[in-house]
Amino acid sequence: MRVDPVHPVPGTGPPAFTTYTARIGTAAVCYLAGELDDGTRPAAAAALRRAQGHRPDRLYVVTSGITFLACAGLDLLLATRSHLVLQHAELHLVAPSRPVLRLLELTGTSGVFPTDEAVPMRGVSKARVQQPEGEPVGRVRTAPRVRAVPDDVGVTTNVTTNVATSAPIGRTAFETADPDAAAEFIKRIYADAPHIRMVGRPTGGPVYAIDGRSLGQLDLGEVTLTPEITARVDPSELVTIETVRSGRWDTEARDGSVSHGPGDTVVAVGPGVDYRCTTSNLRVQALTLPGSAFTASLTPEAAAKPWRFLDRRPADPSGTALWHATTAYVEQLMDNADAQAGPLLAATAARMVAAAALTVFPNTLTTGSQPVRRDGADATPETVRRAVAYIEANAERDITLADIAQAAYVTPRAVQYAFRRHLHTTPLAHLRRVRLDAAHRQLLAADPTTTTVTEVAARWGFAHPGHFSAHYRDAYRTTPSTTLNLARS
Incomplete structure (x- = not known):
């Protein structure tokens, strides 16, 4: 049974189904948008299960984006409500759309679900679901505003995500099978520092998903990009370091082209980071923190000076191992941190991560820029010839970047520059x-x-x-x- 469907604009096709979940204090939010019927019920059920996984005392289901509701969707909401009642929790409908209200009226279930015009933010003022431009007072991280259907359809799917109140551990979950919603999300994911310019747009689906947590200044999450994406990344004060889980990530910068695969760790965003990239079936672990965390221990005069990363990759394998150990520690910290712990733990963790990044990735804060000019002068074809000959003669041995550099009579950074300049790869x-x-x-x-x-x-x-x-x-x-x-x- 379809009630009061909203017809798509000619040529746009039917609206895709989009879900989003988040935790707000002891409550949880599940956002549903699109056509909720037998075909999309599994996706809605999965989102509701994720929201219930937070073990909330109240689940807010935002239905303002539902363009029509079938009985299968209503049955799902009723079943979810019954399950929550057994856990002494409540289900509230937030800003129900006209199709939702119509079906509730026809089936006599209008009084079953409490309704709210907005999601109450514990400890902060209300954030309007339909009017997110008026941000609530307090520390609120705002994710991109995602529009799942054209304005002409009359459904606006603006949401606020990853809200942190008194608890240091914030959570974010977002996924969509709508290419347009995914493209919009990616374009605006760094709304406060717009440094990523999308050159292409994703096609196919499901296309995008993110599942992350935050602790103070740190954000750690798993990001999945199913389709092929082409983007231009510009330098930014924000720093994001990513480890490839699966898929392919090809980058092209002024110093050459590099392909990254499973296990590779890369500075994806940061000061001095400027490149064009293409991804394919990519899944990464991303750790993000502000640039201020890197200069917190410096004098005000030194912190005011610009700095940048000199290389987007670790200087050697030991650096990669150190970074993997660092992210594992942050994961464990977020798993075990008391939800009401103070800010000291978060601040200490941010300083530790910044120190590890400065140790792993060459940068002007710790090495200055002068060695790069000397290393650049040694990045010659002769350096490549000596290094390649050593690699081919010793491939069965446990050799390191330092061994290769010593055989080529240059520094490790110089041999890296040489390979990138002349072979478009790394040693x-x-x-x-x-x-x-x-x-x-x-x-x-x-x-x-x-x-x-x-x-x-x-x-x-x-x-x-x-x-x-x-x-x-x-x-x-x-x-x-x-x-x-x-x-x-």
Whole structure:
């Protein structure tokens, strides 16, 4: 049964279904927008389950964006209400749209759900669902305003997300299968520092999801971009460092092009960070903090001077390991932090993360800019020749960036610059490819009855079989096991 549907504007197609969840103090918010019927009920049910996962004493379901409501959607709301009653919690409908009110009236369930015009913010003034421009008083982080359907349809889906009140741990969850909503979200995700310019727009779906937490100045989250996205990133005071979980992330900057894959850690946003990028089926862990955290320990005069990152990648593998340990510590801290703890823990964590980032990624705060000019002068084709010869002769050994640089008679940073300038890659990426080629040759020549893919991967330094298979598929468009079985045929 469809009640009072809102017809789409000709040529735009039907509105997509969008969900969003967040925690506000001891309450939770679930935002639903689009057509709620049998087809979209699973997505709505998943969002409501996520909201209930916060164990709220009250669940606010924002239905202002529902363009029509079927009985399947109403049954879902009634079932959710019954489940919450068993947990001594309540379900409130916020700013119900005309289709929602109409179905409640027809089915005689108008009095079952308490309704509110806005979501009450515990400890702050009310934030209007339909009028988010009037931000409430207090510390409120505002996510991008997402418009899921055209203005002509008459449904505005503006939301406020990741609201922190007295608790230091804030939570954000957002996902959408609407390419336009995803593009708008990505464009505005850094609303206070607009430094990302979208060149293309996502296509297909589901297209975008973010699940994150915040502790003081720190934001840690998992971000998924399913389609191919092209963007231009400009320097920013905000710093975001990302570790690739899966997918591909190709970047093009003034000093060359680099492809990032699973396990790679990169400064995605920050002072001096300027590049163009394309992503494909990308999932990353992102840790964000303001630039002020990096200069907090400096004198006012020193903190006022501009600074920048000199390299978006760690200087060596030990730096990558240090950053992975840092993010693991922040995850554990957010898992175990008391919801009512004071700000001291958050401030200490931010300083620790900033110190780790300055240790891992070359920057002018700790090294100055003069060494870069000397290293740049050593980034010659001869440096590349010596480094490549050393890598190919020692690929079976446990060699490091420092070993490669020593063999080329330059500093580690100089050999990095040389590879980027002349080969458009990094020394360690080249080492990985040399080892991958050697593993490929061994798989072709091996006896599949006595040799396993894991053994070959381990011999060539790939400790994780899954990572080895991913790199192998990217390079040869097939799987290692398929190559190994070629010998049998």
